[in-house]
Amino acid sequence: MDPLWLLVIVPPLLLFLFVPRWFGTVASFAGRGIVKVMIGALFLFFLNTFFGHLGVHVPINLATAALSGFLGVPGVMSLAAISLFIM
Numbered sequence: 001m002d003p004l005w006l007l008v009i010v011p012p013l014l015l016f017l018f019v020p021r022w023f024g025t026v027a028s029f030a031g032r033g034i035v036k037v038m039i040g041a042l043f044l045f046f047l048n049t050f051f052g053h054l055g056v057h058v059p060i061n062l063a064t065a066a067l068s069g070f071l072g073v074p075g076v077m078s079l080a081a082i083s084l085f086i087m
Helices: 003-054 062-071 073-085
Strands: none
Touching (some): 003 062
């Protein structure tokens, strides 16, 4: 068998075997991250809605949504404390 055929056949087979697992892992990780950021933005929306009259206003941007999404309720409380005491 000619070595050129091995160079033509083997790389697509390796890609076929390994890429779906890798792509599925990356897509799952990215999907979880996106969902957490969206939940964090929702937390911040509720914080601004219910505690806005007390002077708590945390801007909703990617950084604050990611922090509150990945840290959860303690992250939202820390952002509110920073908003009250520093800003």
